[in-house]
Amino acid sequence: MQSETLSKKAISFDDFKIQVLEDYKIAVTSRECSLLGRREVLTGKAKFGIFGDGKEIPQLAMAKVFKNGDFRSGYYRDQTFMMAIGALNIQQFFAGLYADTSIENEPMSAGRQMGGHFATHSLNEDGSWKNLMQQKNSSADISPTAGQMPRLLGLAQASKIYRNVDGIDAEKFSDNGNEIAWGTIGNASTSEGHFWETINAAGVLQVPMVMSVWDDEYGISVHAKHQTTKENISEILKGFQRNEDTKGYEIIRVNGWDYVALVEAYEKASKIARKTHSPVLIHVKELTQPQGHSTSGSHERYKDEDRLTWERAHDCNVKFREWIIENNFATSKELDELDKDIKKQVRDGKKEAWAAYANPMKAKLKELSPLLEAAANDSNNKANILKFKKELLELKDPLKKDLLVAARKSLRYLIGNESAAKANLIDWINDYTDKSQPEYSSHLYSESSESALLVEGIAPTYADDAPEVDARIILRDNFDKIFETRPETLIFGEDSGEIGDVNQGLEGLQQKYGELRVADVGIREATILGQGLGMAMRGLRPIAEIQYLDYVLYALQIMSDDLATLQYRSKGKQKAPLIIRTRGHRLEGIWHSGSPMGALVHLLRGIHILVPRNMTKAAGFYNLLLESDEPALVVECLNGYRLKEKLPNNLGEFKTEIGVVETLREGTDITLVSYGSTLRLVEEAADELQEVGISAEVIDVQSLLPFDINHDIVKSVAKTNRLLVIDEDVPGGASAYILQQIVEEQNAYVYLDSKPQTLTAKAHRPAYGTDGDYFSKPSTEDIFEKIYSIMNESNPSKFPSFK
Numbered sequence: 001m002q003s004e005t006l007s008k009k010a011i012s013f014d015d016f017k018i019q020v021l022e023d024y025k026i027a028v029t030s031r032e033c034s035l036l037g038r039r040e041v042l043t044g045k046a047k048f049g050i051f052g053d054g055k056e057i058p059q060l061a062m063a064k065v066f067k068n069g070d071f072r073s074g075y076y077r078d079q080t081f082m083m084a085i086g087a088l089n090i091q092q093f094f095a096g097l098y099a100d101t102s103i104e105n106e107p108m109s110a111g112r113q114m115g116g117h118f119a120t121h122s123l124n125e126d127g128s129w130k131n132l133m134q135q136k137n138s139s140a141d142i143s144p145t146a147g148q149m150p151r152l153l154g155l156a157q158a159s160k161i162y163r164n165v166d167g168i169d170a171e172k173f174s175d176n177g178n179e180i181a182w183g184t185i186g187n188a189s190t191s192e193g194h195f196w197e198t199i200n201a202a203g204v205l206q207v208p209m210v211m212s213v214w215d216d217e218y219g220i221s222v223h224a225k226h227q228t229t230k231e232n233i234s235e236i237l238k239g240f241q242r243n244e245d246t247k248g249y250e251i252i253r254v255n256g257w258d259y260v261a262l263v264e265a266y267e268k269a270s271k272i273a274r275k276t277h278s279p280v281l282i283h284v285k286e287l288t289q290p291q292g293h294s295t296s297g298s299h300e301r302y303k304d305e306d307r308l309t310w311e312r313a314h315d316c317n318v319k320f321r322e323w324i325i326e327n328n329f330a331t332s333k334e335l336d337e338l339d340k341d342i343k344k345q346v347r348d349g350k351k352e353a354w355a356a357y358a359n360p361m362k363a364k365l366k367e368l369s370p371l372l373e374a375a376a377n378d379s380n381n382k383a384n385i386l387k388f389k390k391e392l393l394e395l396k397d398p399l400k401k402d403l404l405v406a407a408r409k410s411l412r413y414l415i416g417n418e419s420a421a422k423a424n425l426i427d428w429i430n431d432y433t434d435k436s437q438p439e440y441s442s443h444l445y446s447e448s449s450e451s452a453l454l455v456e457g458i459a460p461t462y463a464d465d466a467p468e469v470d471a472r473i474i475l476r477d478n479f480d481k482i483f484e485t486r487p488e489t490l491i492f493g494e495d496s497g498e499i500g501d502v503n504q505g506l507e508g509l510q511q512k513y514g515e516l517r518v519a520d521v522g523i524r525e526a527t528i529l530g531q532g533l534g535m536a537m538r539g540l541r542p543i544a545e546i547q548y549l550d551y552v553l554y555a556l557q558i559m560s561d562d563l564a565t566l567q568y569r570s571k572g573k574q575k576a577p578l579i580i581r582t583r584g585h586r587l588e589g590i591w592h593s594g595s596p597m598g599a600l601v602h603l604l605r606g607i608h609i610l611v612p613r614n615m616t617k618a619a620g621f622y623n624l625l626l627e628s629d630e631p632a633l634v635v636e637c638l639n640g641y642r643l644k645e646k647l648p649n650n651l652g653e654f655k656t657e658i659g660v661v662e663t664l665r666e667g668t669d670i671t672l673v674s675y676g677s678t679l680r681l682v683e684e685a686a687d688e689l690q691e692v693g694i695s696a697e698v699i700d701v702q703s704l705l706p707f708d709i710n711h712d713i714v715k716s717v718a719k720t721n722r723l724l725v726i727d728e729d730v731p732g733g734a735s736a737y738i739l740q741q742i743v744e745e746q747n748a749y750v751y752l753d754s755k756p757q758t759l760t761a762k763a764h765r766p767a768y769g770t771d772g773d774y775f776s777k778p779s780t781e782d783i784f785e786k787i788y789s790i791m792n793e794s795n796p797s798k799f800p801s802f803k
Contacts, residue, residue, distance in 0.1 A: 017329045021338075023084075023259075024324060027056040027317050028339055030080040032346040033093045034291060037115065041295040045354065045397075046097040049295040050116045052077035054288040055214050057316040058254075060084050061262035062212060065270035066182060069175060071538070072138040073152035074184035075145075076116035077214065081184075085136045087120055090349030091356070100357040101439040103571050109140065110439065110571040117141040121573040122537065127448025127629060129539060131172045139537055140570045142561050146185060146192030150527045150558050153198050154534020154542075156181035156209035160277055161540060165516055167487035173539035180273045181534070183211040188219020188227045194526055194558075199281070201527040203240055203248050208273040210266075210280045214256070216287040221302040234283035242278060250280045256287035257319035288315050358397050364432065365398050371428055372410055374421035381413035400436055404429065443572040444606050445630060452608060452628035453709065457657035460616055460648035471615035472641040474648070475505040478619035481652025483513045486541060486626060491581070492519035493528055493545025502547060503583065503641040505615075525554035529580065533563050536576035541626055549584025549635055550594045556603065563631050564606035577629045579622065580607075583636040585677035585728060588773045590765040595676075598733025600633070601704050608632035608658055609705040611675040616645055617702065620656030627655070637677045659706035661713060667697030670722040670787055673713060673738060675701040678728050678778065685783035693798070694791055704734060707741045714746035721753040722790060728777045731760045754794055759786045 034051035041049040052059070055077050063084030066072070072081070082088035092107060099111035108119050119140035124130055139151055162170045163177025189195065190213060202209045213233055217224045224231040234253050242248035250272050254265040262284070269280040288311040292299030300308065312318070324330050330338075369389060376385035388406040392398055407429050414422045445451065482489055491506065497520035500507035510518035521528055525546055532544030546552050552559070559580070566576050585595055600609055608625075610632055612618040618636050625632050648654055664679070665686055674682045679700055686696040697716050701707065717723050723742065727735040735758035742748045743756055759778050766776035791799040 020324060020329050023060045024320065024330075024335070025338065025342060026084050027060060027080060027320060028342045029090065029346060030056050030083055031317055032343055033079065033090060036346055036350055037094070037097050038291055038295055040094070040097055040350070046115070047099070048114050049097060050076050050114070050293070051291060052079040052116070053290045054216060054311075054316060055256070056080040057259055057320050058212065058214065058256045058262050058284045058287070061259070061266045062182060062184075064263060065266045066136055067179070068136055069133040069173075069179040070136060070182060071155045071179065071534075072118075072182045072184070073148045073155055073534070074118070074138070074141060074182070075148055075186060075189065076118075076141055076143065077186070078118060078184055079116065082118045082138065087136065087138060088118065090346055091353040094350045094353035095357060098353065098357045100353070101436075102356070103573070105353070105356050107573075109569050112440070112569050112571065113141070113143075117143070117569075119570050119574060121570075123573050123575060127446060127450060127572065127575070129172050132538065133172060133175060139534075140566060140574050142565070142569075144557065144561050145189040146194040147557065147561055148183065149185070149192075149194045149198035150530020151534045151537070151562055152181050152183040152209060152211075152530070153201055153205070153207065153527050154531040154536070155538060156202065156207035156279070156534070157205060157531055158535045158538035158540055159208050160205070161490065161516060161535065163277070165487065165490075165514070168540075169488070170539070177208070177277070178274050180208045180210055180270065183209060185211070185213055186219060187213050187215035187217070187224060187233060188222065190233045191219070191227050197524050197527050198530065199237070199240065199249075201522065201524055201531075202279040204522065206247055206277055207279060208277045210269045210273050210282065212282045212284055214287055215283060215285045216289045218289065218293070218299075218302075220293045221297075221299070232283075234281065237281060240281070247278065250278060252280065252282045254282065254284055256284045257314050257316040259320050259323055286314055290315060361398050361400060361403065364400075364403055365392060368403055368407060368428060369393065371421070371425050372406065375410055375414060375425050378417055378419040378421040379413050384413050385410045400432070404432065404436075407432075443567045443570075445608075446567060446575065446628070447572060448629055450627070450629040452625060452630045452632070452658045453706065455624050455627045455655060455658075457620070457624070457660070458650070458653060458655045460620065460654040461650045462646050463649050466646045466649065468644040469647050470641065471643050471645045472503055472505045472507075474615045474619055474645055474651075475636075475641075476500070476507050476509070477647070478622065478651045479506060479509060480512070482622065482626065483509060483517060485652060488539070489541045489543065489626065490517040490519070490535075491543040491545060492521050492531065493581070494521060494523055494547045496520060496545050501545065503638075505636075505641065525551050526558055529555035529558045529563070529578075532578040532580070533558065533566075533576050536578040536631070537566075537574065541577065541579075543579045543581050543622070546580060546582040548592055548638070549582050549596070550591055552580075552582055552600070552633075553596070556600075559607065559633075560603040564604050566606075566631075568606055575629055576631060577625070578631045579625050580631070580633045581622075581636070582633065583638045585635070585637050586639050586773065586777070588766065588770065589768040593766045593773070595728045595761070596733070597635075597704060597727070597729045598735075598737060601734055601737050604633065605705065606631075607705065608703065610634045610656075610658065610703045611701065612656065613637060613676060613679045613700055613702070614640055614643070614645055616648065616654075617656050619651070620654050621658070623652060624655035624658065632658075635676065639677055656702070658703050659709035661702055661708045661710075662700045663697065663712070663716065664700055665696065665698040667695040667720065669695045669720055669791065670724060671697045671699065671713065671716040671720045672724050672726060672783075672787070673699050673701060673742070674726040675704070676728070678726055681778065681780045682726055682783060685780045685787070688780070688784050689787055692788070694787060696787065701738065704737070707738070708746070711746045713742050714748045714751070717742070717748040718751045721751055722794070723748060723752065723754075723756040724787060724790065725756075725758045726760075726778055726783055727758065728761045730763050731758070733760065735760050754790055757786070757790065759783060
């Protein structure tokens with residue numbers, strides 16, 4: 001089913017009637033799905049429900065002007081809209097509620113997200129782009145309130161880039177930038193900082209973004225008087241209203257139950273945004289939420305009878321029905337018949353969805369049951385295994401978990417038994433686990449032929465007379481090559497444009513490539529990240545610059561909840577190959593020298609985290625990433641821009657392999673593992689250790705995610721039998737992760753003659769000044785003495801204590 005646009009051209013009454021009644025069918029279908037969906041949760045078939053009831057009519061109006069190539073970035077109550085654009089049917093709605101892991105049955109996330117989180121497929125089976133201009137698009141939803149806002153900004157900005165930058169192959173992504181990014185949000189969530197940051201940024205950038213605020217006066221159980229100044233978001237945004245002299249927003253207010261006014265409002269918004277790229281805010285007021293916030297509770301607990309009475313009278317579906325009857329589109333009896341038929345369709349669709357979800361488990365139970373019977377007959381604990389079988393057979397709707405719990409527990413009663421029955425049961429468990437686990441774990445990273453791990457490295461080459469230059473020059477000239485050969489690339493951040501970034505790594509490039517491709521932005525890290533995320537979802541190759549590593553914390557929620565999970569939560573059906581550029585390590589002072597790598601490693605699984613020790617390595621990472629389809633964070637060494645490096649003659653071509661360590665110094669007594677700026681201290685300490693007879697092998701990690709995919713570090717430990725990880729993160733930060741990878745994942749423990757150890761910064765943030773750095777983070781002396789103490793413990797006669 002799909003809602004058609006009401007045309008301003010003269011059409012017959014009968015044609016108009018068909019359009020209106022089709023909208024009515026979609027609205028009633030969506031409402032019935034919400035009502036029946038709640039019951040499915042309360043009866044235990046689904047775990048949790050959050051539905052779009054009360055928002056049906058404005059979503060129909062939005063769908064009428066939503067065109068192929070457009071993108072939605074919304075929140076979890078937009079089911080009517082998805083039905084209206086033909087991207088969600090009854091069975092798929094319930095499949096999402098049941099967490100069906102089949103991408104065919106549940107195309108939104110294959111059961112990885114709860115119902116109400118919607119997406120369309122941007123990618124083919126092989127991970128290549130579909131033609132997004134031939135479909136209506138929805139970016140994959142996330143639950144965090146207002147988390148959809150930064151991404152929305154980037155989706156809108158992509159249209160501006162496609163309209164104004166020449167040379168980009170836009171066939172699959174844009175028609176001269178005529179696409180709109182449509183945002184939706186609940187009124188209470190406009191209290192979040194991401195909303196305000198995005199609203200401000202879109203006004204500055206002037207991008208085709210239409211933002212709908214669904215206003216039902218509540219956020220969960222909390223009234224708008226506790227949420228919004230003046231209890232009115234459009235009122236307090238009046239200063240954003242555009243006029244003849246000032247760019248800004250077109251602000252439209254409309255009641256959410258007024259079908260005709262809503263259609264007119266969205267037609268107006270569409271024309272403005274498409275033609276002028278001015279953003280539009282539509283404040284949709286007087287909406288209701290008939291079932292309350294979610295299945296967690298009843299709204300009768302926090303709404304008084306006056307409010308409930310008003311909601312029943314102003315329910316948008318009720319008002320729509322009244323309008324249809326008043327205007328002679330249908331009689332009450334005719335609508336009753338429609339309602340009855342739709343209820344049956346929804347019930348039937350629910351049953352089909354449940355059967356599609358449950359029947360595969362029942363089929364597996366039929367496989368497992370005789371295996372348990374055979375195992376019981378071969379066991380001295382027959383009664384226990386038969387008990388597991390009986391409990392399974394008594395389950396009306398067994399889950400995969402139920403099957404595996406029974407099978408795995410049964411194995412405990414076969415210890416010491418080497419029968420064929422046991423072997424068959426083990427084979428069944430392994431086969432079912434191997435097939436089931438990827439349904440919940442795949443696509444954390446790209447599984448396409450463009451995976452970053454499949455891009456081969458290319459070494460930098462040098463002329464015989466290659467000059468030594470400030471390392472920033474290598475970055476600058478490499479970026480120059482990138483922008484020259486890749487028109488779809490662009491970079492933006494604080495100070496990135498006019499002055500060429502704070503360390504001059506982009507010097508002169510804005511003048512050469514224009515303000516859209518090398519751009520300054522405001523101090524707003526979350527939406528810097530969002531700009532990149534949204535544009536990457538539309539086929540561009542953005543590089544979002546976060547000025548310092550500490551500032552990543554402002555954007556961390558978007559990075560962790562949205563970018564890092566995108567391929568995973570869409571089961572490989574959407575991607576955003578965004579490169580995040582930042583700089584850090586060894587600057588002095590609490591808020592400019594943090595090194596929260598441990599936190600990032602844990603929060604950003606799904607994003608490659610790269611820690612090059614110099615700018616040639618960093619440039620190679622950028623070159624490689626632009627050949628891949630994955631997101632990454634590149635942390636340049638802040639104190640390395642003025643150090644001298646040889647200038648390669650294959651700029652833009654050499655590539656630093658991801659997940660591959662590099663041995664900087666061969667040694668025999670101990671393996672030293674580090675990364676980034678700290679490596680310079682490690683190498684200095686290694687020189688000093690050599691003077692006292694200690695031979696240290698120094699290894700540069702280069703990338704934290706992924707980590708040493710060839711397991712080269714364990715080969716070093718096998719030779720030296722000792723291991724020290726040196727890191728400027730806090731104790732238990734990235735060093736703990738690195739140690740776990742080496743000792744546990746690579747099994748280096750079998751080669752160790754001494755306790756594996758770490759040397760880290762202090763638990764506090766670094767103090768200001770040179771002395772603050774010395775006493776806060778590992779120094780050369782710390783490294784020397786730590787390693788000497790390890791060797792002293794191992795061989796005190798050769799390395800007597802000097803303290």
